[in-house]
Amino acid sequence: MSAFLDALRERLGEAGLLVDGDLAAFEADWRKRYVGRALAVARPASTEDVAAVMKLCHEHRVAVVPQGGNTGLVGASTPDDSGQQLVLSLSRMKRVREVDVSNASLTAEAGCVLADVQAAAAGAGLLFPLSLAAEGSCTLGGNLATNAGGTQVLRYGNARELCLGLEVVTATGDVWHGLSGLRKDNTGYDLRDLFIGSEGTLGVITAATMKLYPQPKDRLTALAACSSLDDAVALLSLARARAGDALTGFEVMNHSSLALVARELPQLAQPPGPAAWTVLLELSDAESAEHAHGVFEGLLETAVERGAVQDAVIAQNLAQARSFWHLRESIPLAQAQAGLNIKHDISLPVSGIPGFVAEMDAALAAYLPGVEVIDFGHLGDGNLHYNVQAPAGIDPKAFLSAHEGAINTLVYDAVQRRGGSISAEHGIGRLKREELAARKDPVALQLMRQIKKALDSQGLMNPNRLL
Amino acid sequence: MSAFLDALRERLGEAGLLVDGDLAAFEADWRKRYVGRALAVARPASTEDVAAVMKLCHEHRVAVVPQGGNTGLVGASTPDDSGQQLVLSLSRMKRVREVDVSNASLTAEAGCVLADVQAAAAGAGLLFPLSLAAEGSCTLGGNLATNAGGTQVLRYGNARELCLGLEVVTATGDVWHGLSGLRKDNTGYDLRDLFIGSEGTLGVITAATMKLYPQPKDRLTALAACSSLDDAVALLSLARARAGDALTGFEVMNHSSLALVARELPQLAQPPGPAAWTVLLELSDAESAEHAHGVFEGLLETAVERGAVQDAVIAQNLAQARSFWHLRESIPLAQAQAGLNIKHDISLPVSGIPGFVAEMDAALAAYLPGVEVIDFGHLGDGNLHYNVQAPAGIDPKAFLSAHEGAINTLVYDAVQRRGGSISAEHGIGRLKREELAARKDPVALQLMRQIKKALDSQGLMNPNRLL
Structure with missing residues (x-):
């Protein structure tokens, strides 16, 4: 190992290799759920340096854990506790290399913080739509490595749909120069x-x-009160037909979610008497404020006439719009304040969501009377955060240790039966690796393992994550 | 081989296996550029049958050429002339299995003709936007295997962007059940x-x-006259900013393209005195005809004020709109009537297109004075059909045999220097296999070969196509 570290130091310089001292920031995820110990932290400043690091790892058979902003939720970007894994931090590679206005594209390095990518686009008068809670510290490379989602997926897609081309260093230290501003390129496999x-x-x-x-x-932005999830799905179809791609947000929150926010965060403005389901709609208009208002009012009036919506309010100014979004985004914080809970980041075909929720709510009530379901998320994408909290009076920690396994099985079994996903946007990492092995189509798993073996024959790239 | 064919016949029945008689329809592509000889044609009626065929091929080491509507342009779906390759036609698997209106999705079998997929969507009040000239005979499976493009890519993307999930039979005859109506699913590699x-x-x-x-x-639909490609690119940026995703078509045609159509197909309505560049714009409005007119008129007025557009006309009715599209779509026919030419299906960053065309037009004029460039295509996607015709008075056949190699090298070298693609939408197949091997990033080629070897270790899947 010392020969390996010496060779690394020679290549990267003192600034590029952290061995001694406090490496804690690189060794634990931000929620401190996975705390490990790194052999060292390499901080290359260029693609050529990354290639040199990977060549050395390949020669010396050292496992590598690539790390961006370290904001992931599944333990994929921190080392295990062996002390044998090298953390490869991309944090020094943060340049925006190019903004091409006529081609409506931008090239940036992996360590570039998402908010800086957004700012570079805005500086050129354009929009980079990827947006999520961690945008002040997560990085473009991490967003891509995890195919990040966020609040604008309905209109603009995940990180994958926003990407035109990549530059990648392989497990053997070769550089694939796949950066490209092309919208169309049918020259081989989709690497x-x-x-x-x-x-x-x-x-x-x-x-x-x-x-x-x-x-x-x-x-x-508007809030609409629906008396059922079926009504919310009907509203989604109507909004899509009327607004087309101007519909950039469609979030749902069940009664318990907003009641929890009211309880835990009473300082926030609440909608009057939360409905069974509250929908947050966002419209981004290419024309004018006046036009946007016209479309939104027409849409909501029709929805009220058809009985899909009981009541609706359009934000009258930016401050009110922000307060609507703030309600939605405060649910996780309210949950954290209320104590531990069992989280599920699932997706289903939109048409299957009302049936799934009815079935699960009933199954959970039967399994443990009084259990509370905090159900919210990106209905437009078929993605729910279906989180389960302890019944009143039961200690959350005891609840988790007694019931987490059984409740996960209930939820994931139902998701699987209905053709859903056990990880809509957060990925697999270490957290859901065993669930994946147990639940993913066996042929898909076999194909994934064959590909892993082909591209990383020594198994050194982030081992024991995902697969 | 006879044991193999007997086993196939036993599994598929007489209707499922063609051995004797006229197999010509399966042995040549529709342009008759690739004429081969098949060992036999398997026509399975179900996924299980396809799996059985693939298992037998794997056991008996028989190469397989999957075939859909056989409308491809690069020779990827017909057998070579060895008489040893099995054609696997998906033509009997043509069921639309499900239309899910609330989820805005549809599941169909690979042999389903594209026009039938479009009709099934329309029957449910929805749009399946993939559209291309061969839609009356090409199949969904072929569209996906080649990542087909077409006229609506600007707004809706290629076949890839339209796909949510796949069912695939592997080289060893296993079935990957990857059909899915999910918009979000981060559970492993993107198979x-x-x-x-x-x-x-x-x-x-x-x-x-x-x-x-x-x-x-x-x-x-509208036609706009621009005096340069730079102006056309400026019009594209303006149209995107004003119309957002309502802009569903943005095609360009150079002066020579329309002059050729006027010469070869004088019965078609022509725009008065074709401009240096004619742009066809299409707007699909989610609201109303009135709204669409307002947006279009405002956009074109601004473009005229800014000098990007010299003159413009909006189609006054469906018949006129069709005649505009018909002009654009008649260019290949006019070219075919005029005789052989050297075709290039290339893409570039949109911002790089004016420079590329200026450079190439000059280089070609210097290489062979009098040569004519028929340049048209999907400017919004950065995709040009940059086709080169013999100078007046020179026999097209002699022109091709003397100059095709040199002109391809001129064009592809310039495309490569500018970060473009030598096959934007038609694929590689047999036609561009050697160009790909010579021009693709070597690390990308190596990764592709590793993946091919991992998933098809015996090399039986459509051998010598693409790689």
Whole structure:
């Protein structure tokens, strides 16, 4: 190992290799659920340096854990506790290499913080739509390695759909120069999408070319009260037909979610008497504020006439719009304040969601009377955060240790029966690795293992994550 | 071989296996550029039958050429002349299995003709936007295997972007049950996008779940005259900013293209005195005909004020709109009438197109004075059909045999220097296999070969196509 570290130091310099001292920031995920110990932390400053690191790892058979902003939720970007894994931090590679306005694209390095990518696009008068809670510290490389979702997926897609091309260092230290501003390119296998979402197990993404969009002229937000999830699904179909791609947000929150926020965060403005289901709609208009208002009012009036919506309010100004979003985004915080809970990041075909929720709510009530379901998420994407809290009076920690396994099985069995996913946007990492092995189509697993073996024959890329 | 054919016949029945008689329809592509000889033609009626065929091929080491509507342009779906390759026709698997209106998705088998997929969506009040000239005979499986493009890519993407999930039979005869109506699913490697565009070299797509969209309320078409490609690019940026995703078509045609159509097809209505560049714009409006007109008129007025457009006309009715599209779509026919030419299906970053065309036009004029460039295509996607015709008075056949290699080298060298693609939408197949090997990033080629070997270790899936 000392020969390996010496060779690394020679290549990267003192600034590029951390061995002694406090490596804690690199060894634990931000929620401190996975705390490990690194052999060292390599901090290359260029693609060539990353290639040199990977060549050395390959020669010396050292396992590598690529790391971006370390904001992931499934333990994929921190080392295990062996002290034998090298953390490869991309944090020094944070340049925006190019903004191409006429091509509506941007090329940035993997360590570039998401908010900086957004700012570079805005500086050129364009929109980079990827947006999520961690945007102040997560990085573009991490967003791509995990195929990040966020709040604008309905209109603009996940990180995958926003990517045009990649630069990747392979497990053997070769550089694939796949950066590209092309919208169309049918010259062989789709390597780009294979590396996207592979959680650092196939190679190291060092830079990417991403799509940009025109800035909308106006953005409007509304809350609508629905008496059932079926009504919310009907509202979604109507909104899609009326607003087309101007519909950029469609979030649902069940009664318990908003009641919890009211209880835990009473300082926030609440909608009057939360409905069975509250929908947050966002419209991004290419024309004008006036036009946006016209479309939104027409849509909501029709929805009320048809009985899909009981009541609705359009935010009258930016502050009120922000307060609507703030309600939605405060649910996880309210949950954290209320204590531990059992989280599920699931997706289903949109048409299957009302049936799933009815079935699960009943099954959970039968399994443990008084249990509370905090159910919210991106209905437009078929993605629910279906979280389960202890009944009143039961200690959350005891609840988790007694019931987490059984409740996960109930939820994931139902998701699987209905053709859903046990990880809609957070990935697999270490957290759901065993669930994946047990539940994924066996032929898919076999194909994934064959690909892993082909591209990382020594098994050194982020081992024991995902697969 | 006779044991293999007997086993096949036993499994598929007489209707499922063609050995004797006229197999010509399966042995040549529709343009008759690739004429081969098949060992036999298997026509399975179910996914299980496809799996059985593949298992037998694997056991007996028989090479397989999957075939859909056989409308490809690169020779990927017909057998070589060895008489040893089995054609696997998906033509009997043509069921639309499900239309899910609330989820805006549809599941159909690989042999389903594209027009039938479109009709099934329309029957449910929705739009399946993939559209191309061969839609009356090409199949969904072929569209996916080649990642087909077409006229609606600007707004809706290629076949890849329209696909949610796949059912695939592997080279060893296993079935990957990857059909899915999910918009979000981060559970492992993106196998879907790996099979899409792999031209039958990794496995056999047997069914797919595809995205559907709301039908637009109105569709408007316009022609705009621009005096340069720079102006056309400026018009594109303006149209995107004003119309957002309502902009569903943005095609360009150079002066020579329309002059050729006027010469070869004088019966068609021509725009008065074709401009240096004529742009065809299409707007699909989610609201109303009135709204669409307002947006279109405002956009074109601004473009004229800014000098990007010299003159413009909006189609006043459906018949006129069709005549505009018909002009654009008649260019290949006019070219065929005028005789052989050297075709290039290339893409570049949109911002790089004016420079590329100026450079190439000059280089070609210097190489062979009098040569004519028929340059048209999907400017919004950065995709040009940059075709080169013999100078007046020179026999096209002699022109091709003397100059095709040199002109391809001129064009592809310039494309490569500018980060473009030598096959934007048609694929590689046999036609561009050597160009790909010579021009693709060597690390990408190496990764592709590793994946091919991992998923098709015996090399039986459509051998010598693509790779």
